[in-house]
Structures are given as structure tokens and as C-alpha cells.
Amino acid sequence: MSKKSNAPTTPQVNQDVCIVKHWLDAPKIDENTLVDDLTRHFYYTLGRDKVGESHLYLYNALALTIRDRLVARCRATRQHLRSKKTRKAAYLSLEFLMGRALGNALLNLDLTDSSRNALQQYCTSLEQVQEAEHDAGLGNGGLGRLAACFLDSCATLGLPVLGYGIRYEYGMFNQIIDHGNQVEQPDNWLREGHPWELSAPEQAVRVKFFGYVETHKDKDGREHRVWTNTQDVLAVPYDVPIPGYRNEVVNTLRLWKSEATDEFDLSEFNAGSYSEAVAKKNLAEQITMVLYPNDSSENGKELRLRQQYFLSSASLQDILLTWVNQNGHNFKDFAEHHVFQLNDTHPSIAVAELMRLLIDEYELEWDEAWAITTKTMAYTNHTLLPEALERWSVPLFEKLLPRLLEIIYEINARFLSLVARQWPGDVDMQRTLSIIEEGPVQHIRMAYLAIVGSFSVNGVAALHTDLLERGLFKDFYALWPEKFNNKTNGVTPRRWLAQCNPALSELISEYIGPNWVRHFDQISQLRRYFDDEVFQEKWRSVKQDNKARLAGFVRAKTGVEFDETMMFDVQVKRIHEYKRQLLNILHVIHLYDRIVRGDIKDFVPRCVLLGGKAAPGYYMAKKIIKLINSVADVVNSDERTNGLLRVAFLPNYNVSAMELICPATDLSEQISTAGKEASGTGNMKFMMNGAITIGTLDGANIEIRDAVGSENFFLFGAQSEQVTAIRAAYNPNQLIAQDGNLSRVMALLESGHFNLFEQGLFDDIINAIRSPNDPWIVAYDFASYVEQQQQAALTYLDKNVWTRMSILNTAASGEFSSDRTIQQYSDEIWRLSPM
Numbered sequence: 001m002s003k004k005s006n007a008p009t010t011p012q013v014n015q016d017v018c019i020v021k022h023w024l025d026a027p028k029i030d031e032n033t034l035v036d037d038l039t040r041h042f043y044y045t046l047g048r049d050k051v052g053e054s055h056l057y058l059y060n061a062l063a064l065t066i067r068d069r070l071v072a073r074c075r076a077t078r079q080h081l082r083s084k085k086t087r088k089a090a091y092l093s094l095e096f097l098m099g100r101a102l103g104n105a106l107l108n109l110d111l112t113d114s115s116r117n118a119l120q121q122y123c124t125s126l127e128q129v130q131e132a133e134h135d136a137g138l139g140n141g142g143l144g145r146l147a148a149c150f151l152d153s154c155a156t157l158g159l160p161v162l163g164y165g166i167r168y169e170y171g172m173f174n175q176i177i178d179h180g181n182q183v184e185q186p187d188n189w190l191r192e193g194h195p196w197e198l199s200a201p202e203q204a205v206r207v208k209f210f211g212y213v214e215t216h217k218d219k220d221g222r223e224h225r226v227w228t229n230t231q232d233v234l235a236v237p238y239d240v241p242i243p244g245y246r247n248e249v250v251n252t253l254r255l256w257k258s259e260a261t262d263e264f265d266l267s268e269f270n271a272g273s274y275s276e277a278v279a280k281k282n283l284a285e286q287i288t289m290v291l292y293p294n295d296s297s298e299n300g301k302e303l304r305l306r307q308q309y310f311l312s313s314a315s316l317q318d319i320l321l322t323w324v325n326q327n328g329h330n331f332k333d334f335a336e337h338h339v340f341q342l343n344d345t346h347p348s349i350a351v352a353e354l355m356r357l358l359i360d361e362y363e364l365e366w367d368e369a370w371a372i373t374t375k376t377m378a379y380t381n382h383t384l385l386p387e388a389l390e391r392w393s394v395p396l397f398e399k400l401l402p403r404l405l406e407i408i409y410e411i412n413a414r415f416l417s418l419v420a421r422q423w424p425g426d427v428d429m430q431r432t433l434s435i436i437e438e439g440p441v442q443h444i445r446m447a448y449l450a451i452v453g454s455f456s457v458n459g460v461a462a463l464h465t466d467l468l469e470r471g472l473f474k475d476f477y478a479l480w481p482e483k484f485n486n487k488t489n490g491v492t493p494r495r496w497l498a499q500c501n502p503a504l505s506e507l508i509s510e511y512i513g514p515n516w517v518r519h520f521d522q523i524s525q526l527r528r529y530f531d532d533e534v535f536q537e538k539w540r541s542v543k544q545d546n547k548a549r550l551a552g553f554v555r556a557k558t559g560v561e562f563d564e565t566m567m568f569d570v571q572v573k574r575i576h577e578y579k580r581q582l583l584n585i586l587h588v589i590h591l592y593d594r595i596v597r598g599d600i601k602d603f604v605p606r607c608v609l610l611g612g613k614a615a616p617g618y619y620m621a622k623k624i625i626k627l628i629n630s631v632a633d634v635v636n637s638d639e640r641t642n643g644l645l646r647v648a649f650l651p652n653y654n655v656s657a658m659e660l661i662c663p664a665t666d667l668s669e670q671i672s673t674a675g676k677e678a679s680g681t682g683n684m685k686f687m688m689n690g691a692i693t694i695g696t697l698d699g700a701n702i703e704i705r706d707a708v709g710s711e712n713f714f715l716f717g718a719q720s721e722q723v724t725a726i727r728a729a730y731n732p733n734q735l736i737a738q739d740g741n742l743s744r745v746m747a748l749l750e751s752g753h754f755n756l757f758e759q760g761l762f763d764d765i766i767n768a769i770r771s772p773n774d775p776w777i778v779a780y781d782f783a784s785y786v787e788q789q790q791q792a793a794l795t796y797l798d799k800n801v802w803t804r805m806s807i808l809n810t811a812a813s814g815e816f817s818s819d820r821t822i823q824q825y826s827d828e829i830w831r832l833s834p835m
Contacts, residue, residue, distance in 0.1 A: 012362065029068045031111065035092065035118045036450045038734060051122050056192060058122055059102070059132035059547045062115060063195040066105050070241035071198070073251040079626035080835055081160055085337065089830045091151070092315055092350060093343035093544035094292075094308060094753060096253060097172075098136040099495075099655025100239075101196050102129075102309040104152070106244040107499045118690075134189045135654045137171035138255075140292060140613075142576040142681050143382055145491075145655065146818075147343055149681070153822040154444070155244035155251040156518065158834035166307060167197075167238050167255035168291040175613050175652040180629030182614055182622050186290075195762030197238040197255070204214075204236045206261070207310050212414075213403050225360060225405040233284040234259040235314035244516050245494055255312045258287035302400060305392055309401060312350035313357075316340075320357055329362060337377035339830045342454070344382040345390040348446040350587040351453030352407045353379055356540065366410075376450045378829050379450040379457050380487070382678050385465055386580070390446035397444060406445060412436055415452050422479060433475055451476050451483070456829045460489045461679040461700040463720065487825055488703055489679040489820035493520045496685045501660035503542045504689065508810075511535065519820055525813035536803045543664070543690065543806070550664035554609065560636055560648040567606040567796050570686070572661055572670035575614040575621040578676040583778050584610065584669055585628050587789055590647055590747045590755075592635050605643060606792035621762065625649065627762055630754040658682075662689045666802075667714075668794055670695035671785065673776045675720030677701075684816040690806035694792055696781070700816070708812040712805045714792045716784040728770050731777035742782050746770075798832050 029037060042048050042061035053057055080090070083241060094706045106112040106126075116126045139145060147163070154161035173184040211230035217223055239255040260281035287305065287310050311495045316637075323334060325407035342348055351373060358369035383389065397405045412435040423429045437443040451457050451473065457480075459465030469477040479485055508516060512525040529535040530581055545799050547564035554562050564570070571584050588608055594600065609629050614621030632647035650657060668686035670677075670693050677699035687693065687704055694714035695701040705713040746769070748754070755761040768779050796802050825830045 002253045003340045006129060018655075019429055020751075029072055031114050034065060034114050035121070037068060038062055039121075039461040040189075040430075041065055047539065050119065051124060051385055052388060055124060055129045055132040058119070059129045060193065061354060062119070062129060062197050063102055063133070066102065066109065066111065066115070067196055067241070068156060069109060069111070070243055070250050071194075072250060073243065073248050074241045074800050076248065076791050077250050078835065080785060086160055086835075087339070087830075087832055089339045089341060089826075089832060090161065090315060090319055091147065091154075091161055091163045091341045091343060092312065092347040093144070093147040093163070094167055094346040095139030096136075096151075096163065096255075097139030097141070097144030097146045097655060098134055098148045098253075100130065100133045100412060101240075102133055103499050105243055107494055108152075108245045110246050134192065135656050136194070136655060137189060138165060138168050138291060140172055140615075141680075143344060146489055146681055147493070149490065149821055151242045152244075152494060153490075153818040155242045156247065156494070156821060157253075157822060157826070158244060158247060158249045158491075159826055159830075159832045161250070161251060161609075161832070163242065163253035164311065165253065165313050166288050166291075167257040169257075170290045172291055172613065172654070173616070177625075177629060177649065177651045180626045180633070182625050184616050184675065188691075192713065197240050197829065200237045200239060203318070204234045204259075205314050206232045206505075207235050207313045207317075208232055208359075208398055208403075209306065209309075210600060211402065215407060225403065225406065227356075227360065232261050232515060233287060233310065233726065235317075235585045237314075237318070246256050254315070254318070256288065256335075258284050258310060260284040273382075282391075295347050301354065301392075301620060302396060302680065305396065305400060308346050308374075308390075309349050309353070309404070310354050312347045313349075316354050316357055316668055320362070323517075330374060331358070331362065331364060331368070332818070339828070340377050341825070342377065342379045342450055344380060344675070345447045345450060348379065348450035348714075349401075349404065351403045351449050352411065355407050355411070355560075359407075370411075370414075373453055374455055377450070377454040379454040380446075380449065381457065381459055381464075381468060381748055384464060384472060384676055384678055386472065391443040391715045392446065393794050394436070394442040394444060398758065402424055405444075407565050408435060408449060408484075411452060419479070429475065433479075448475075448476075449613065451480075456485060457483045458485045458829070460487060461601070461703065462486055462698060463675075463697070463702050464678040467675060467720065468679040469481055469583060483524070485827075485828060487821055488700060488816075488822035489681055490682070490816050491681050491684045491688070492818045493517060493688060495659070496662065497688045501542075501546065501663035503545060503809075507538055507542055521814040521819035522696045523814045524811050526807055527803055528810065530804050530807040533800075536800065536807070538688055538754075539690070539804055539807055540799065543622065543666075545697075547664040550660050551607075553660050554648050554650065557650055557652075559684070560632070560646055561647070562607040563605070563643070565666065566665055567604055567608050567611065567644070567666045567793065569667045569669065570609045570661060570665040570691070571671070572609070572611040572650065572658065573680075573682050575612045575618075577620055577624075577768075577776050578673050579756055580671050580673060580776055580778065581610060581612070581628065581782075582624050582776075583682050583767075583781065583785060585624070585631055585747050586742075586778070587783060587786060588631055588645075588647055589748055590637065590786060591739075592631070592638075592641065592690065593748060594743050595640055596638075600644065602790075603644060604796055606793070607646045609648050609650060611653035611660070611661075613653065614723070620768070622763070623765055627754070627765060630761075634754050662686050665689065665691040666796065666806075667691065668695075670698075670701050671717070671781075672696060673723065674698045674718055674779075675723055676776075684813065687809045687816065688813040692792070692802070692805050692808045692809055694785075694788055704812075704816070707815055708809050712808050712812075714788040716788040717781040722776065726777055726780055727775070730774070730780065732772060732774060732776065735779045735782075739783050741786055745782075 041064045046057050048057045124592050147612040148497045151163050171187040174187045176183040208230040214226045235256045236259050238255045242251040287306050302702045354373045355369050358364045416430050417431050419430050435448045437445050459468045551564050552561040628649045635641050637645045662685045667689040670683045680699045695721050696717040
């Protein structure tokens with residue numbers, strides 16, 4: 001047992017009996033009181049007496065009504081956990097792309113119909129009310145949406161998992177398309193409040209920055225390192241309830257908001273030095289002001305590191321304080337009851353911060369603290385791109401987090417002694433594996449820190465994990481093969497089928513019963529009906545209705561008319577060169593060229609929809625958006641394309657938009673360069689809703705193709721093991737010259753046909769395609785892509801064959817549920833028991 005320290009504690013909760021009695025005596029809130037509670041919140045909590053043109057207040061009233069029910073269940077869940085000393089997991093993620101909460105809560109609580117009926121007294125529909133909710137865009141893309149799916153599955157499986165993130169005041173930027181160019185505008189998603197959250201200011205903790213480290217010795221001669229003269233920031237928690245699917249379990253997502261401490265130089269303010277007096281307050285609140293600032297500047301890098309440390313320190317302090325309140329300063333069994341899952345490299349500083357807290361605040365010896373850390377930390381890697389792994393300069397770390405730098409140096413020194421024993425005399429191996437990267441400016445490799453400090457390292461698709469073990473982390477794998485494992489990603493079938501595609505969900509339940517929503521492996525029972533003509537016709541009818549709904553949405557957002565009788569060909573995701581939206585638009589140019597030349601025999605009419613956001617500082621990605629819009633303008637304004645081809649770029653793509661898009665999609669574009677996409681989750685959402693994939697053997701595409709069968713997947717392109725050899729002798733200009741289709745596409749691009757009044761606008765894109773150093777081998781994969789696109793088009797002509805393929809894709813999507821993924825995390829990493 002460790003010596004008691006002066007570490008901060010929160011008041012001991014010793015009134016459980018009174019709390020439980022008060023809760024049991026509280027007014028009942030159930031389905032029968034829903035109408036009364038909605039009225040009470042609308043008239044009294046919000047002070048409204050009529051709906052008016054805006055449904056905002058009615059939405060808030062309904063949200064508060066549903067939140068009451070969530071809070072009751074959340075309280076019961078916490079009470080259950082307090083009554084048992086059970087093992088818990090904390091999911092640390094810098095991103096949670098939650099989207100809208102109302103529809104998901106209604107589905108999981110089985111209150112959709114009741115809420116719809118309750119709104120009738122206000123002469124409005126549930127759909128109109130739901131439109132008043134802002135997307136909680138606290139993430140950039142797949143990583144944040146995956147985290148949201150995981151929380152849904154943890155609650156549905158009854159697992160004691162607490163999410164930790166940041167309450168960004170401004171979420172993922174709003175994307176405006178101005179003359180074809182992306183323009184970023186602030187996403188002030190909190191401007192009208194967030195009725196789902198509950199603040200807990202009494203549980204705020206302090207997070208330290210800057211300052212310096214001093215050495216002191218106590219009376220026993222023990223040396224203590226003291227981080228002093230720091231600029232402290234308050235981390236204030238805001239709790240968002242996460243309901244499981246109809247199981248009475250409600251977990252919590254705790255989001256941290258940064259605030260200034262109470263210290264304030266009032267005399268300086270009164271003397272007229274206003275800016276100096278409030279500077280610290282402004283600096284504190286900047287931390288959680290904006291999601292992921294552009295880190296192309298040094299200030300941007302500093303703010304991003306501050307966000308990562310703020311999240312990690314606040315979350316770990318929160319968990320340690322809870323432990324101390326229940327168990328005192330005895331950390332002997334702490335590791336048996338806790339596990340921390342690091343969602344990518346962003347929170348990897350938690351390894352060093354847990355060491356700091358245990359050693360400096362709770363006075364554990366190094367070995368004891370390291371044993372706890374390495375038994376509780378688990379790291380998920382989400383990228384194969386080395387440039388996407390976090391690296392922080394040592395000078396920045398030394399200025400911002402001096403005590404953490406000392407601890408990282410010590411971790412690295414002890415780790416390198418292990419490397420030296422494993423590979424005696426191999427200086428190159430020590431340099432390769434060192435957490436500190438040498439160079440003109442030293443850098444800290446945060447992924448390496450996560451691997452060294454974790455007991456588990458997992459990839460997110462079979463190919464991804466294999467490439468980590470054989471490539472990016474091969475030397476760590478040689479040292480610790482037992483640490484590495486795979487957990488293929490999944491998405492929640494509640495939001496991504498049951499909620500977003502209610503007509504299809506109703507049809508599925510009519511044939512196989514409703515239990516598939518909770519036990520998604522039962523979706524395989526649809527295979528019995530893939531050849532049933534009546535079922536096929538109903539399936540097609542649902543798809544057509546969904547396409548009509550999406551067509552209206554596209555018209556409203558872009559002005560482009562989509563015809564729902566045409567094939568809907570869709571690629572929506574973050575704009576990045578490796579995801580190859582460029583390859584897609586080259587194919588669109590090819591189709592346009594065919595129409596202009598009169599080559600329309602066997603031409604299948606299609607509507608091509610692209611959407612996604614480019615990082616504000618990503619020049620090429622933004623240039624690709626401009627190209628897409630320029631091509632769309634030319635194609636859509638040419639009368640020869642009427643009834644044959646339509647192209648649209650959907651601005652401000654987000655979770656709510658995807659809920660309309662994936663039910664209506666026929667052909668799902670998953671066309672990244674092989675070996676670059678870790679997993680992908682959009683591919684799974686489309687598959688669940690019956691879209692058929694055209695894609696490379698990359699990420700989870702491989703497992704999707706294995707599950708559905710090669711005959712129900714349109715495969716093209718080089719495989720990951722071939723890419724290196726292709727690049728070594730890559731000659732795109734020769735490929736272009738030998739391919740008539742690609743030659744004509746490049747001729748149109750290079751002639752300025754899509755930028756007649758902006759000479760040279762797309763020269764950088766043209767040069768990238770023609771460059772022998774193009775890492776994405778766009779020219780190489782073009783021919784096989786066009787071939788498979790034509791195969792997909794011809795298949796689409798046979799509506800029975802296409803419908804069978806669509807049904808079989810949905811039927812094979814069972815293993816891509818996040819319930820399966822989370823169950824594997826729980827069984828093989830977290831070792832949790834369901835509540």
C-alpha cells in the first residue's frame with residue numbers, strides 16, 4: 001500500500017441511502033406521462049405559448065422530455081455500478097461525431113411512435129421537429145463517427161464504458177461552396193443550446209501548462225519532482241447520456257470544457273489593463289473553442305497539443321479521484337478494475353500523464369506506477385500514413401509540458417535498455433525504435449509512446465493490422481508480438497439501418513422479425529428471400545422512395561436535378577488524395593466524353609454524387625473540390641447529357657446528410673489506393689442499406705468482399721503488395737498514351753475545357769496525375785476502374801440481378817456491426833462483464 005499523499009480528492013459520497021430513496025420517490029416519468037411532460041417543458045421550462053414558424057422550442061421541449069427519461073436510467077446505471085466493484089473501461093477520443101441525438105434516443109427508448117403522437121397536439125410532425133436539431137459535429141470524419149458508434153454498442157451490450165472527449169464550442173466547420181471553391185465558416189453548434197447535456201462544475205479538475213520543474217527532498221531523503229509556476233486551466237465536465245437499445249442501460253459521454261481558474265487580477269483590470277487582465281482567461285477558453293485547429297502554424301500546433309493533454313489529464317484525474325474516494329490511496333487493485341482505450345495517437349500522452357499523476361500526486365514509486373500504466377493502457381491505430389502519426393517537437397513540449405517531457409525521457413531510456421538487451425550492439429535498432437526521434441530538432445513519436453506504454457495495440461481491419469505488423473510497426477511487433485491484435489471496425493445498425501432507413505427496417509422486420517436490431521447477426525436470414533420476387537419488388541420500392549427523398553435533398557442543397565430512375569453512384573467522405581475522389585471525377589469526364597462523342601450504346605444513365613470536407617490547409621484536396629464542381633457545371637449545363645448523366649457536389653456533408661444518402665445509394669465508391677485506408681466505415685453503412693461496392697482490396701473492403709462473395713462486389717485496381725513494385729517503375733505518361741479513354745480525359749482537362757475562363761487552374765492536378773512520383777497511382781488504376789464501372793452499369797440494367805445483389809449485401813453485413821467489434825474489444829482487451 002502506498003504512502004498517503006496530499007493529492008486532491010473530492011468529497012466522499014456517503015448518502016447513498018438518501019439518494020436512492022429520493023430517486024424512488026421521484027415523480028414517475030414514463031410513456032404515459034410523455035404528453036404532459038412535453039407540455040410542461042414547452043410552457044414552463046421554456047416559457048413558450050405557441051410554436052411559431054420555428055420548431056426550435058418544440059424540439060427543445062421534446063429533447064428535455066426525453067432527457068428526463070434518460071437521466072432516470074442513467075442514475076440507475078450509476079447506482080448499479082456503485083453497488084458493485086466492477087471493471088470499467090474509459091474510451092479516450094479527441095473526436096466524437098455524434099450527429100443528432102433525438103432520433104437515436106427515441107429509437108433506443110422505443111418512444112418514436114409515442115413522440116409522434118404527442119406532437120400531433122402541436123399540429124406538427126416528428127420529422128419537422130428533428131430538423132431543428134444541430135449536428136454535434138465534434139469530429140472530422142470516420143474516426144469520430146466510429147467513436148460514436150462504439151458508445152452506442154457499449155450501452156446496448158450493457159458494458160460499463162465511459163466516453164471522454166472535448167466539448168468544442170465550434171465543431172467541424174460549415175462548408176460553403178462559392179464558385180466551386182470550399183469556403184469554411186464557423187460551426188457554432190452550441191449557439192441555441194444543447195439540451196442533452198448536464199454540467200457538473202463541482203467535479204471540475206485543474207490541468208497544468210507551462211511552468212518549470214523543481215527538485216525537493218522529503219525528510220526521508222526521497223526525491224520529489226515538483227511542477228511549479230504553472231498556468232492552470234479548469235476542465236469542467238458536461239455529461240451526455242448514451243442510451244442502450246431498449247435495455248434500460250444509459251452510459252455517459254463526459255465532454256470537457258476549458259475555463260479559467262478563479263484567479264483574476266482585479267486591480268490590474270481596474271487600473272485599465274483590460275487585455276492583460278483577461279489574457280489568461282482567453283488563453284484557457286481557447287483550448288476547447290475549435291475542433292482541431294489548422295496545425296500548419298506553430299500556434300496551431302501548440303493549441304492542438306494543449307487539446308490532447310487537456311483531454312488526457314482531465315479524464316485520468318477524474319478516474320483517479322473516483323478511485324481514491326472509494327478506495328483511499330491504495331492502488332494495488334487499480335489495474336484490475338480499469339482499462340483506458342486510446343482512440344488513435346491523439347490521446348497517447350495519457351501514458352506519460354498517468355505516470356505523472358501516480359508518481360507526483362499519489363507518490364507511487366516508478367516501477368509500481370509503470371506496472372499500473374502498462375496494464376491499463378490500450379492503443380488503437382487508425383492510419384497507415386506515417387505523416388498522420390503525431391510527432392511533437394521537443395522544444396514545444398519543453399515549453400508547454402516540462403514535467404511530461406522528463407517522464408517521456410525516462411520511459412524512453414528504460415525502454416532503450418530493453419531494446420539493447422534484445423538486440424545487443426544494434427545502434428540502428430535503438431535509433432529506429434526510440435520514442436525520441438533525432439534530427440536538427442528532436443521530436444517525440446507519440447505512436448511509439450503509446451505502443452511502449454500499452455498492453456494491447458490493435459489495427460482496425462485485417463489488412464491494416466497485417467500492414468502494421470509487417471511495415472509501420474514491424475520492429476515493435478518483433479519485440480512484442482503478443483501485444484498486437486486486430487479489431488475490424490463496425491457501425492451501429494441502430495442508427496445506420498433501423499433509424500436512417502425506417503421503410504427498409506420495417507420490411508426486414510416483416511420477414512425475419514424485429515430482433516435483428518439488437519442481434520444483428522440475424523440479418524443473415526434475409527438470404528432466404530434474395531430470390532423471392534415479391535420481396536424483391538418491395539425491396540426495390542423502398543429503394544426508389546429513398547432515392548426520391550435524396551433527390552429532393554440534392555435539389556434543395558445544390559440545385560441539381562437527380563432522376564431517381566437513374567443509377568445513384570455515390571462517394572461521400574473526407575476529401576483526401578488517397579481516397580481518390582480524383583479517380584472518380586476522371587471517370588465522370590470519361591462518361592461525359594462518351595456522351596459528347598455519341599458513344600452511348602449500352603450507356604446506363606447515372607447520377608453521381610460526391611461530398612466531403614477538405615482540411616482548411618490542404619491545398620490539393622480543395623483543388624479537387626473545385627475540379628468536381630467545375631466538371632459538374634459543364635456536364636449539367638450540356639443538353640446532350642440530359643437523361644444520361646448528372647453530377648453534384650453536396651456541400652457541408654455531415655452525419656445527418658449521410659442518414660439520407662446511404663439508404664438511397666445504388667453504387668458505393670470505396671476506391672482508395674490499396675494499402676492506404678485503415679478500414680473505412682462508410683463502406684459498411686452503404687452495405688447495410690443494400691448498396692453494392694465498387695472498390696479496391698483496401699481496408700475493410702477485403703472483408704466486405706469475403707463476406708458477400710466476389711460476385712456481389714465490383715473489384716478493380718492494384719493490390720497492396722503490388723503497389724511498391726508499381727511505383728518503382730511507374731510511368732503514367734506511357735499509361736496515358738496507351739489508353740485511349742484516359743488520353744481523351746487528359747486532353748479535355750489539359751485543353752481547359754472545364755476552366756475556360758481560369759487558365760491553368762487545374763495544372764497542379766494534371767501534373768500530379770502525370771508525375772512518376774504520384775503515390776496514389778491514379779493513372780495505373782484508371783483502366784480497370786473504368787472496366788468495372790461499365791460492368792456495374794450493365795449489371796444495373798438487369799433489375800432482378802441487381803436487387804438480388806443488393807439484398808445479399810445487406811444480408812452479409814452482420815459482421816460489420818459495431819456490436820461485434822465492441823464484443824471483441826470487451827472479450828479480448830477490456831475483459832468487462834455486462835451489467
